[in-house]
Amino acid sequence: MAIAYQWRADFTNEALNALHAEAFGPGEDAADWYAQVHRHSLGWVCAHDDRRLVGFVNVAWDGGAHAFLVDTTVARDRRQSGVGAELVATAVREARAANCAWIHVDFEKRLSPFYFEACGFSPTAAGLISLH
Structure with a gap:
């Protein structure tokens, strides 16, 4: 079956928490993704194979010129x-x-081929401060 990609598609917190845990490891608590993206995001993209959520990316933004990819997740x-x-x-x-x-994205070094080659991002200098 073909995968459907939809901007601002409906999803359940249960499905996205399970997909996120599969990609990034189990979190401390289940997140209320639905409320979070509706409150803080330009949008998000869901990939569904029939009814199963198989991919997600959140597009946060500054309310103006800059968008940010967050939590790119694939089953x-x-x-x-x-x-x-x-x-x-x-x-x-x-x-x-x-x-x-x-549109900005940060990622672990091992994901460089995906973002630079498959997605067309260009390397750029950036800074980061860990708050933990």
Whole structure:
């Protein structure tokens, strides 16, 4: 079955918490993703295979020119199949349609080929302060 990619699609917290835990490891508590993205995001992209959530990316923003990819997540059995790249491509199209001038992403070094080669990001200097 074909995977459907949808901007600002409905999802359940249960499904996204399970997908997020699969990608990043179990969290301390289940998050209220639904409230969080509706309150703080430009949008998000969901990838569904039939009714199953197999991918997600959140597009946070500053309310103006800058959008930020957060929590790009793909189900383990769908990785290396283009799902992540299509999630990002959809997010880029929608951020552009919202008149954002830039879309930012930070990631672990091991994900460089995905973001630079599969998604077309350019390397840039950036700074980070850990708050933990």
